[in-house]
Amino acid sequence: xNGGVQPASKQSMRRHNLALVLRQVAAGQSxxxxxxxxxxxxxxxxxxxxxxxxxxxxxxVEHVPENQGRVGRPGGALALNPRGAAGVGVEVNVDYTAxxxxxxxxxxxxxxxxxxxxxxxxxxxxxxxxxxxxxRACAAARRAGLAxxxxxxxxxxxxxxxxxxxxxxLDWHRVPAAMLLKRGLGRQPLEVSVDNEANLAxxxxxxxxxxxxxxxxxxxxxxxxxxxxxxxxxxxxxxxxFAGEIGHVTVRPDGGECGCGARGCLERYAGQDALLLxxxxxxxxxxxPDLPPVGAEARGRRGEGQFGLATATSEGPVDQLAALxxxxxxxxxxxxxxxxxxxxxxLSSAVNLLDPPEVVIGGIYARLAPWLLPIxxxxxxxxxxxxxxxxxRLQVSGLGAEAAVRxxxxxxxxTILRDPSAYIDLTSPAG
Amino acid sequence: xNGGVQPASKQSMRRHNLALVLRQVAAGQSxxxxxxxxxxxxxxxxxxxxxxxxxxxxxxVEHVPENQGRVGRPGGALALNPRGAAGVGVEVNVDYTAxxxxxxxxxxxxxxxxxxxxxxxxxxxxxxxxxxxxxRACAAARRAGLAxxxxxxxxxxxxxxxxxxxxxxLDWHRVPAAMLLKRGLGRQPLEVSVDNEANLAxxxxxxxxxxxxxxxxxxxxxxxxxxxxxxxxxxxxxxxxFAGEIGHVTVRPDGGECGCGARGCLERYAGQDALLLxxxxxxxxxxxPDLPPVGAEARGRRGEGQFGLATATSEGPVDQLAALxxxxxxxxxxxxxxxxxxxxxxLSSAVNLLDPPEVVIGGIYARLAPWLLPIxxxxxxxxxxxxxxxxxRLQVSGLGAEAAVRxxxxxxxxTILRDPSAYIDLTSPAG
Numbered sequence: 001x002n003g004g005v006q007p008a009s010k011q012s013m014r015r016h017n018l019a020l021v022l023r024q025v026a027a028g029q030s031x032x033x034x035x036x037x038x039x040x041x042x043x044x045x046x047x048x049x050x051x052x053x054x055x056x057x058x059x060x061v062e063h064v065p066e067n068q069g070r071v072g073r074p075g076g077a078l079a080l081n082p083r084g085a086a087g088v089g090v091e092v093n094v095d096y097t098a099x100x101x102x103x104x105x106x107x108x109x110x111x112x113x114x115x116x117x118x119x120x121x122x123x124x125x126x127x128x129x130x131x132x133x134x135x136r137a138c139a140a141a142r143r144a145g146l147a148x149x150x151x152x153x154x155x156x157x158x159x160x161x162x163x164x165x166x167x168x169x170l171d172w173h174r175v176p177a178a179m180l181l182k183r184g185l186g187r188q189p190l191e192v193s194v195d196n197e198a199n200l201a202x203x204x205x206x207x208x209x210x211x212x213x214x215x216x217x218x219x220x221x222x223x224x225x226x227x228x229x230x231x232x233x234x235x236x237x238x239x240x241x242f243a244g245e246i247g248h249v250t251v252r253p254d255g256g257e258c259g260c261g262a263r264g265c266l267e268r269y270a271g272q273d274a275l276l277l278x279x280x281x282x283x284x285x286x287x288x289p290d291l292p293p294v295g296a297e298a299r300g301r302r303g304e305g306q307f308g309l310a311t312a313t314s315e316g317p318v319d320q321l322a323a324l325x326x327x328x329x330x331x332x333x334x335x336x337x338x339x340x341x342x343x344x345x346x347l348s349s350a351v352n353l354l355d356p357p358e359v360v361i362g363g364i365y366a367r368l369a370p371w372l373l374p375i376x377x378x379x380x381x382x383x384x385x386x387x388x389x390x391x392x393r394l395q396v397s398g399l400g401a402e403a404a405v406r407x408x409x410x411x412x413x414x415t416i417l418r419d420p421s422a423y424i425d426l427t428s429p430a431g
Numbered sequence: 432x433n434g435g436v437q438p439a440s441k442q443s444m445r446r447h448n449l450a451l452v453l454r455q456v457a458a459g460q461s462x463x464x465x466x467x468x469x470x471x472x473x474x475x476x477x478x479x480x481x482x483x484x485x486x487x488x489x490x491x492v493e494h495v496p497e498n499q500g501r502v503g504r505p506g507g508a509l510a511l512n513p514r515g516a517a518g519v520g521v522e523v524n525v526d527y528t529a530x531x532x533x534x535x536x537x538x539x540x541x542x543x544x545x546x547x548x549x550x551x552x553x554x555x556x557x558x559x560x561x562x563x564x565x566x567r568a569c570a571a572a573r574r575a576g577l578a579x580x581x582x583x584x585x586x587x588x589x590x591x592x593x594x595x596x597x598x599x600x601l602d603w604h605r606v607p608a609a610m611l612l613k614r615g616l617g618r619q620p621l622e623v624s625v626d627n628e629a630n631l632a633x634x635x636x637x638x639x640x641x642x643x644x645x646x647x648x649x650x651x652x653x654x655x656x657x658x659x660x661x662x663x664x665x666x667x668x669x670x671x672x673f674a675g676e677i678g679h680v681t682v683r684p685d686g687g688e689c690g691c692g693a694r695g696c697l698e699r700y701a702g703q704d705a706l707l708l709x710x711x712x713x714x715x716x717x718x719x720p721d722l723p724p725v726g727a728e729a730r731g732r733r734g735e736g737q738f739g740l741a742t743a744t745s746e747g748p749v750d751q752l753a754a755l756x757x758x759x760x761x762x763x764x765x766x767x768x769x770x771x772x773x774x775x776x777x778l779s780s781a782v783n784l785l786d787p788p789e790v791v792i793g794g795i796y797a798r799l800a801p802w803l804l805p806i807x808x809x810x811x812x813x814x815x816x817x818x819x820x821x822x823x824r825l826q827v828s829g830l831g832a833e834a835a836v837r838x839x840x841x842x843x844x845x846t847i848l849r850d851p852s853a854y855i856d857l858t859s860p861a862g
Contacts (some may be wrong), residue, residue, distance in 0.1 A: 158817050165820060216671070228784065237663070239786030240647070242817035249780040250814060253682065253772070262779075262814040341684070348693075349680040349777075350784060353659065355670030383681060383693040386589055386673035389596060 014050075015421040017042065021050045022080075022420050025060055026104075030077035051078065057424045058084035058147065059104065059416075080104040083145040085423055087412020088190070090134050090181065091154045091197055091405040094119050094169045094224040095316070097130045099137040100402070101148055102409035104416065106207055110140045111405075115316075117284075123164075123175040131184015138188060149423060150412035151190045153181055154197035154404045156225040158242050162194040168259045169225045189426070195411070197404040198227020198244050199236055204407025205360055205397050206231050217358035217395070218350060220246060220343075221403065222365035224272045224283075230354065246350065247271065251342045269342030272318065272364055278335035279324060281317050318364045325371050336371040343372065344379025351384045351393065362397030369396040445481075446852040448473065452481045453511075453851050456491055457535075461508035482509065488855045489515035489578065490535065490847075511535040514576040516854055518843020519621070521565050521612065522585045522628055522836040525550050525600045525655040526747070528561045530568040531833070532579055533840035535847065537638055541571045542836075546747075548715075554595075554606040562615015569619060580854060581843035582621045584612055585628035585835045587656040589673050593625040599690045600656045620857075626842070628835040629658020629675050630667055635838025636791055636828050637662050648789035648826070649781060651677060651774075652834065653796035655703045655714075661785065677781065678702065682773045700773030703749065703795055709766035710755060712748050749795045756802050767802040774803065775810025782815045782824065793828030800827040 157167025255264025588598025
């Protein structure tokens with residue numbers, strides 16, 4: 001009814017201004033209180049008191065030059081606290097469960113992964129185990145000085161209001177996923193949200209992009225399922241909530257039946273199982289027994305660890321496929337050609353429909369990019385109407401299988417950054 | 432760099448507030464100056480002076496109750512002036528050119544249409560003729576007291592910066608369309624913009640929706656070409672500028688060759704020419720000689736006229752197809768079944784990818800909806816992953832072939848409403 005200006009309450013002003021200042025600190029290059037004040041258009045006194053509140057809550061640190069005293073804090077450099085609040089990402093997929101804890105800067109600090117066949121287990125069992133894994137990661141994060149607060153769970157299925165309505169590759173139907181994950185988390189004061197894993201992977205891809213990279217792209221994540229996320233000016237496009245089901249875009253209207261009940265879906269041609277079967281590799285082979293079932297590590301900022309997810313998934317059957325293709329195995333290269341053509345047809349259709357400035361392939365497609373890229377480019381060249389005006393659209397994700405769990409952790413961090421007052425009120429003893 | 436608050440200049444404040452007040456008048460139910468002031472959060476005195484400026488420019492009218500004098504204007508009802516500035520829509524398509532002039536309320540006031548084979552003529556000739564037709568419509572509009580200011584031209588092709596890069600069904604390549612249309616318009620003080628006709632049709636559909644209808648939908652326009660427009664919260668999604676080329680989404684990867692150079696495009700199965708040929712109707716038959724080549728009329732608000740576009744296109748070969756199908760002709764119903772299945776496959780893919788709350792079929796598909804709808808619904812039911820959670824997505828546009836030209840005129844009106852100060856500065860003698 002009323003599109004006009006509303007008087008802001010003192011409470012909502014504080015909320016707004018805390019977020020404003022924190023966002024400026026996150027964006028800025030070691031700005032001082034005075035610089036931030038000038039940038040956000042508030043008085044120095046107001047900004048100083050807001051910064052103080054953010055500092056006491058552990059969200060912001062202030063580096064005072066060594067030759068200056070602490071009195072008056074004349075021009076200390078402000079930065080997000082890499083030892084403060086943290087976001088927790090959990091990904092439950094068909095053949096693995098993964099956890100990542102990211103600090104406020106978005107850097108992954110703890111990563112855990114478990115190679116496990118979640119298809120065949122009950123949703124209760126799978127989510128309880130995922131909750132336990134996340135609890136272990138949170139404990140490791142706390143030992144490293146972090147305070148995990150927000151958990152985002154990614155699943156390969158349709159999600160509404162933290163419930164998984166339908167995840168065909170897990171055989172889940174109407175699973176209250178947030179509630180079941182919380183059981184495994186135990187009595188930790190953690191907020192839990194649930195989202196589609198391809199949505200989170202697209203967010204992860206966006207957060208990991210180098211400065212200056214575009215903020216509008218179509219991200220396509222290959223795995224046992226195939227999902228997509230359309231990023232538009234840095235915001236994920238969700239349609240009515242179920243957008244991104246690119247795995248069920250039709251390649252051949254009268255093709256073979258898909259697990260979803262339809263015929264000729266992309267997943268039937270370019271999904272991990274279809275690819276492996278076509279290449280003569282057993283998609284249901286057990287996980288490598290030499291690989292420890294769980295790799296856990298708390299590490300310094302941006303450090304590289306031993307048991308990252310990349311290791312866990314690159315040791316799997318997809319790596320076998322890549323090795324065979326590299327050796328010139330005919331079944332393997334034929335399988336990749338069939339998958340690449342089907343994926344190329346669907347990407348071309350998506351580009352004709354949406355014209356995303358970039359198309360980023362991730363998940364197993366990142367690993368298989370050397371064989372897929374030329375085939376995809378050929379399909380785009382021959383099928384995209386606007387192709388000649390935008391010839392170089394294809395990109396390969398640098399995150400591989402980690403995109404979803406990194407994005408899930410990063411989305412948790414974003415929740416804190418968007419509304420620091422909620423975090424402060426939650427954690428301060430005064431309430 | 433600076434995401435903070437900026438001091439507004441007096442000039443930009445006036446501009447902002449004029450638009451704010453005009454928007455409120457457009458949205459409101461005969462609000463008074465006092466009501467508008469309360470709604471936008473400005474003082475009554477400020478609003479009164481802004482309203483006065485809008486009234487003098489002919490953008491707003493104030494209906495003072497008969498039993499009140501004119502002194503003081505205590506509470507006259509404000510409304511958009513239906514005899515003020517007007518937007519002009521021009522659509523150049525393969526087999527017709529159409530013009531529509533809409534008043535500030537969005538009501539079409541003048542409509543002209545010319546059944547003409549624009550394929551085969553040069554772009555220069557076609558656009559000059561379209562400009563002449565628009566000039567006639569503007570003259571009729573002026574006689575009805577309107578002031579046409581903004582022309583929006585819709586074409587079935589890829590458009591960038593008012594240039595048509597590529598319109599395969601018109602055989603246009605790199606056509607400076609705005610410039611060529613202006614030649615036909617003569618020395619009229621009109622701004623000209625160019626857009627894709629399916630984009631404008633989606634805007635037309637949005638503007639014609641009843642109050643309370645959703646503001647997010649996928650609009651699909653059938654004709655000789657097939658275009659789409661994705662409306663997201665009332666804003667058209669354009670991707671990198673070329674979104675909506677649904678006619679070139681692949682139905683069968685190895686299908687017949689399309690005019691665009693690719694194989695198996697939707698247009699090959701569900702485009703107007705493919706449909707007519709499959710039904711045994713000559714798509715290139717001349718326009719009905721009994722139909723006057725140009726029907727022109729200036730009429731009252733929301734009046735219905737004799738030579739509307741609906742008449743012009745419903746007398747064509749598509750009407751013949753509908754008549755044959757209604758009579759049970761096998762070739763006609765078979766042709767509609769083939770087209771419906773192809774369109775259904777593509778709409779299902781688009782829904783899997785984008786999950787639009789509604790899908791609206793328009794253009795010739797609106798005319799053919801009785802035969803197409805059941806087939807489309809069947810395809811959606813069997814192919815859309817989230818289908819069971821959103822079963823009733825399909826809608827039929829009420830605008831038929833008029834959507835694009837109505838949208839083009841409405842987009843011109845929106846340009847005025849968005850920035851009335853530009854219009855005032857353009858038209859006031861003081862500059």
